Every structure is written in structure tokens, then in C-alpha cells.
Amino acid sequence: LLEEIIQEAELKAWSLYVVGGIVRDLFLLKKNQKILIQDIDLVVDSNTSPSNIGAGIELAQTLKKRYPEVLLTVYHDFKTASLSWNKDKKYGSVQIDITTSRTETYLYPSANPKIQIAPIEQDLFRRDFTINALAVKLTSPAQGKLLDLFMGLSDLRKAQIKVLHPNSFLEDPIRIYRAVKFAIRLDFDIEAQTIQYIYNATKNQTYDHLKLEVNIIPSLTIRLKNELRSILQSNSWRKSLELLSCFGALYYLYPGLILNCEILRQMRYVSRLMKYSDPHHKTIKWLLLLEILLSSIPLKERKIIAINLQLPSESIKRLSEIQNINKEINQGLRKYSKISDKVNLLNKFYWIDLILVAAQSKKEIRYFIWRYFTKLSKISSPLNGSDLKNIGYLPGPRYKEALTILLDKTLDGEIKTKQEAKIMVQT
Ligand code: CTP
Secondary structure (H helix, E strand, O other): OHHHHHHHHHHOOOEEEEEOHHHHHHHHOOOOOOOOOOEEEEEEEOOOOOOOOOHHHHHHHHHHHHOOOOEEEEEHHHOEEEEEEEEEOOOEEEEEEEEEOEEEEOOOOOOOOEEEEOOHHHHHHOOOEHHHOOEEEOOOOOOOOEEOOOOHHHHHHHOEEOEOOOOHHHHOOHHHHHHHHHHHHHOOEEOHHHHHHHHHHHHHOOOHHHHOOOOOOHHHHHHHHHHHHHHHHOOOHHHHHHHHHHHOHHHHOOOOOOOOHHHHHHHHHHHHHHHHHOOOHHHHHHHHHHHHHHOOOOHHHHHHHHHHOOOOHHHHHHHHHHHHHHHHHHHHHHHOOOHHHHHHHHHOOOHHHHHHHHHHOOHHHHHHHHHHHHOHHHOOOOOOHHHHHHHOOOOOHHHHHHHHHHHHHHHOOOOOOHHHHHHHHHO
């Protein structure tokens, strides 16, 4: 498919470049190391004057005609298109984003940028870091030529994250999250001057969405969510959050949000407990970590932030209701003395709620929920339906009742073996 895109661009006498993350990652590859490519960013420079603003979309549409199985999404406002398809079961889906080379002007800090078509050199200058501003030409002539206008390769060798201009973080504060993400992921340093620019931006705090009205600048908050997801999905989420907090960048999530020892403890707990509770924990771990982080924000604002971040509806609901659920579980677990009563109480709740409640509760409650996940919820009745039938029970509502009683008595330690269970049922 990529070869056909190149041929198509050459036919039209357009220059096609591969840019951004994939170029950076390919240069970082060690000998014999493999890379799983899932996102490919292409930029088309139509070399005409005035430039063909829709060149990227046109290219993608031509390919879609030839490969109907490929999914085409066109973003007319941004003049970009995206082709995606399932490569195979093992490697999952691949996405190719095609844009026409452009400049972006910010009318005021952190506004949505105004887009104007421009040559590739200017397109590279609008990017976040030198290591992300590398491009390789895919079309002839000069096929395979590397465009490294800002010493990106040298910064890759120096293992440093460096911005292209002083206003980078003012124009787009989400780049602070990206700087931290790359620094931790690649084990790079953030260059000293770049750190200064980060502090300049966080000191100015000119981020308008913080008026806390719903959906002020949706694209910004969604990008913020995407970067947060990427950070919280990684095993090094804690280091990244600490660095963001140190830069004062949690402000962009909510002014006054602080990462204290208690929140960190709760997040670590959630991260550990998730390993025991659900095989698919990886897909939502980031969301629960974020919910813990947001739970220190006053209820009304917390909800607005969750809506602005476009979190899933169940997550928004949890953020609003978790305090009540917490109270109900804490009171119940304290009130009941029998293990079976406590387990039956917890059985009524969704496992995600239990994880959040455990994280936010005192040691004794936390310990009980931990036991519930790791042991108690896995205990089953010592006899099953056919055992009851063999003993002489007639199938009917009493089956369920008997099994429930047997399970409760097992949980409470009154029955330890199958034999004891049979005797109890018979008597
Ligand atoms: N980019 C940017 N400023 C941003 C986001 C992205 O300049 N706030 C540019 C960078 O050149 C980046 C490219 O767009 O390399 C693609 O963005 P994205 O796919 O989000 O990032 P990757 O660099 O590919 O990072 P990742 O490996 O996390 O996907």
C-alpha cells in the first residue's frame, strides 16, 4: 500500500515524506532489534504555487478506490486523511495518516491553530521536538534523503529532548506532557533551555479551558487525554507523573491539583490490585489511575473535567458516585462480622468500584477487599447440582438456596470438606 501511495504521488509530481515518530524510532533501532509499526505519518508537498491544499486527502481517496477494504477517514477541517486496515491477527491494525504540508499559527496561546499550506521545511518547523522533526523523502528524485533541519539526529545521539522555538509550550501546553512522555520512555534528558521554557509556560498558565466550563477547547482536552493515556499505560507512569507535577504541569488538568504521597499510594495500589482482578486490566488501568488522580478535585469540577476529557460515560458516573459507594462498602464491612455477609456485600458491586474503594479506604478494609479478589471471590460451593441430585434433592428453587447456604458456610469456615457438606445437606 505504501509503495502505491509513493507511485501515486510521483505520478502527480508531488513530494511525499515520512515524518515524526516513526523516523525517530527507526533511527533509535539497535542492530537486529525489531519494531512493530502501527502508525505512519506521511506529509505531501504538492510543489505547486499556490499549493494544492487537498493533496493529502486526494492521495488517500485514490488509494481507497483501489483498496475498498481499507477504512478512510477524512478530516476536512484539518485537511488530513487517515487510512487504516487490519494487517493481520498477530500485528493488529495499521494506520497511515496523510497530511498536506502546512504551517500552524496560534492566534493566542493554546488556541486551535490556523492552518496554512506551506513547503515541507516549514511543516517541520511547526513540530514539537527536534527528534520529531526528522523527515525522509519517499518519492524520487532524492528518494531516501533525510531532512534534518534542526539537528534532530544529533539530539537523538545526545539522548535529549529539545524544542524548536521558545514559544512551543505556550502555543501548545500539551507538549509538556509529550516532553515528559518521551524523556521517560526513551530514557532521554530534557535539554536545560527546554526545561526553562516549560517553567515559563507553567508560570504563565494561560490555559483557557481552565475556566471550567464544558468543552471550551475540545481538541486540546482530547489531546491532553491521549497523552495522559499514553503516560499512564506505561509501566513508568509514576516517574512521568512526578516529573509533570514537578514542572507544575498538572495545572493543565486542574489548577491546584497536587500529586501527594496519599494519591500516589492509592495509584500504586490500584495498579497492583488490577493484576489480580481482571485479565484485561491493561486496557483500563490508565483510566482508573486517572480517576484516582481526579478524585481529589471537588465533585462539581471533577465531573466537568471528566466530560471535557471525554472519558467514557461509566468513568464519569464513577467519578460522581464513588464517594457514596465508598461509604456503603466501608459501613457494611464494618457492620458485618461474618465473612459470608461481607463477601455477599462485595458481590453486589462491580469489580472496578471495589478497586477504587479499596485504594481509598483504611488498611483493614483495603486488606479485606484484597483478600476478596485474591481468594474469597474464587471460593465456590463444595457441592454442585449433580451432587445434590445424587443425595436425593429434587431440582427446584431449593437447589439454589442449598448451594448458597453451603457456600456461606464454607466462607465462614463451618464446612471444610465435601464430606462435611454432604452430611450437612443430609441432616
Ligand atoms: N506533533 C507535534 N506536536 C504535538 C503532537 C505531535 O509537533 N503536540 C508532531 C510530531 O512531529 C510527532 C508527530 O506530530 O512526531 C506525530 O504525532 P504523534 O503520532 O502523536 O506522536 P509520535 O511522535 O508518533 O509519538 P508516539 O510514538 O507516542 O506515537
